[in-house]
Amino acid sequence: MKKPALFNFSISTGLDPLPDQQALVALSLGFALAVSPHIEHLPVWLSLATVGFFLWRMWIMRHATAIPGRLLRYGLVIALVFLVYRHYGTVLGRDAGVALLVGLSAMKYLEIRDFRDCMLVVFLSYMIVLTSFLYSQSMLLGGYLLVVVILLTAVMQYLNHSDRSSLHKVLKNSALLVGLAMPLGLVLFLLFPRVPIGLFGLPGDSHAGMIGMSDVVRPGSINQLNENDDIAFRADIEGQVPSMQQRYWRGIVLGEYRDNAWRKHKRYLQTLRMPVPEHDEENIVNYSILLEPSNERWVFSLDLPIKKPSTLYWGRGQTLMTTTPMVERTRYDMSSAPGARFNSLSEAEHERYTAIPETVNASLQDIADDLYGQSRDTRSYIDNVLEFFRSEGFTYTLQPPLLGNDTPMRQFLLETRKGYCEHYASAFTLLMRVADVPARLVAGYQGGEWNPQGEYITVRQSDAHAWTEVWLDELGWVRIDPTAVVAPERIEYGLEALRLLVEQGTTLGSLNNEQIRAAIARPAMQMLWNRTVWFLDDINTSWYLWVIGYGKDEQESLLKRLGLGSLTGTGLLITAFVTIMLIAVVQGMLLLRRRGRRQEPAVFWYKRFCSRLEEMGQIRGQSEGPRDFGLRAAQALPGYGSQITRITSMYVNIHYADKKEDTAILRFKQAVKSFTGGRLGRRAEQKEGKPDA
């Protein structure tokens, strides 16, 4: 006997026999959907094994053979754990954990005996859906997983449904259920106490694969990024957008040259406060940076930052950094002044920025002497060096030749003369230091693509760049980019354009501006494509700003605006809980009202009557007519016989004989009320009125 349920689905009675093939196919469909986002990072053998387990189970079902024995199943589990260990080198952590979860869930197929096991696979599928967020929190994935959750819920209903005819109804129900859960999720999202670490407090391996700006620059280290189109950060600039030549995004200042590589000084992190450098008040750019997680601490800012958000620290050489590696996308608001400069260089600093290892010094001495010999002062020495790069056959290349380990810079300057930005910046800085001119290498990004759709600049890993800063007594630190001399196209049009020119076989530096523009002009189709990409990127950025970026600070400011600023921790949890309860009550009332609106008063009271009888052990079958039920109930409950018969006949008269006069309904209502005792569930009566219990 089934109760008429609110959502027209019934709960499994546990009497169901072995699930049939249809149920298994539905289950696998749900499972496959849940696993689908993982396919790209799961090992191929595991995906194949998952399919294999499913086929195996289907074969077992078709041939009605027994499911594999316990020994075989244990063997399979051990084999899976071993294989996962061999593949990842561990069974812990995100990747191996997900692989184990997927593999073991798939193995569950082999021992599905009843519907309870099916439900277990569904729940595991929900769990797998959750793990997808460990890899990406993009809006696209979020939307996809929402659909998957609806389908999984539908599968769960389908499994429990005695009548599997109407797929449409099942889908509608599950969409309704997920829809009802949405406001509850929203409340939790807004009010659940935030912790200022990643979304799930991810273990370290979640960002292990990231490549980004490294704090050690040696020939080839920036070069390895030039194929990487991952986004490093986005910059949303207020007012005038700086031109390509001005877009130097300062990251790390590397002042120490050791073992043929530029490194940052020890005790790089300096202070929360720095003297504001001298700058032109009218030339300030305000902007915000949306930084992708990099697992590093460098925050990139337009040359030269003068104001920073309170959460960041100043690093050496007017750079910005966080205290802990960034594992989530973060937004920073800051200000820069393009012409700002410092006017003092202490003795110690002078020494630090002219230090050079003896061997390097020796290897470059003759070249520097040659170039310095013709100069009168530091400035003309700089000009000479730049002229040397320009006229002595130096070329800019995306695939620089490898350099030896002994004196790579000498080899580059005299022999190969082919290099990427770090070669030129490195050689230039060293030549400065040989001549006792304070100089340092700055690693960061240069350029970036303007997204007219969202009006921000997108900077990719491939825009990574290195340049030099030289101390001139009268000007302070001056940015000099030797790459601009060798390959002005790189600076003026960006790496993307440069790559295009190289593909076309152009000799860099041979074309004038118009020719370059013609050469890199994009066809209309590509522009359309670009526009689409920009548009999607804009939506995605908003998603990260408003949804993923909703962290502790945002929560606090929201609460303050709601007048709940004083709430923390437990208080928040209680508020969330109470709000959820309220929403659930409102939803329940709306649903009841919707049901009630379709219901005539007589039907409503008849249902009360039936509920009361149900408590007394007489359950009306959904297909049982009221008269038949009345007769049956009256027979089973002789003490109430006349009352039951009277109420039933009143109901039949109202409902089917259309005798719907108000008085009749009122009398019927009173009869039902007096029968149910005005309320339902009186325990004493329940016991009395249950003769067959």
Next chain:
Amino acid sequence: MNKDLPAIRDQLNSVILGKHHQIDLCLCSLLARGHLLIEDLPGMGKTILAHALANVMGLAFSRIQFTSDLLPADILGVSIFDAGSSQFSFHEGPIFSSVVLADEINRASPKTQSALLEAMEERQVSIEGRVRNLPASFFVIATQNPLEQAGTFPLPESQLDRFFMRIRLGYPDRASERSLLEGEDRRDRLEGLPAVIDEKQLLAWQQQVATINASQALLDYVQDLVEQSRNARHFRIGLSPRAALDLVHAARAWAMLMERDFVIPEDVQAVLEPVAGHRLSPVVTEQGDINIESGAVATLLELTPVP
């Protein structure tokens, strides 16, 4: 409402023993002006039932034994040249009767079958360009033997749909059979059966059926049933609108038989099997397995909640 109705039931029950429900269904079909198909083995009392019905109602009765060489003219009638008046005169066939028993309808050729079915549907016969009306109380009881299939033309589903009801008589229970064995010859009793009412009274009753109240809630239930039969995967073919109409009509007639002036869901449930059983094909059909069809109606009933 009417004391003649119980009297009729009593009379019929005295001839056909232990078949109260089937007799009620039979009367129900007659009241609703629908034709009846009795599917059963020979010797179950089909002919006696039909004959008794005609007698009690005071109606003319004729019987047509269907055979493979039966022609449409054998049922409808023929025009014969009368030498005396030098004119064709029409000789009415056995169908021009109030109660027609079409015995073993599946033995005749499809052509002959369809002649009968058309007459049933139209309640008139057109022969040689002239339309001849059948009696107002025209009522066909066709019988079909479900087991013997050799040399027969079983009625296809589309033809079955034209029958208002299909019932089975089934074997009598032990007590009824004993009194059958002890008692006098049924055919003799048949002769002595008095006419309780006349055709006029029957026609009045038939009109009264339409006045029985079917409430919105009840029509909801009928529609739910029909919809369920079209949605559920248990049935190959759902119920037609004609079936739905017949269902309401049968339920009304049933309510009238039960001496009520409104229909309740139980009425619909009582007539669902005879009205829908032959129009509903379950998905798995085993040849000759009649139980599975009654199972289909039971399933339909089970699946559809009563509003």
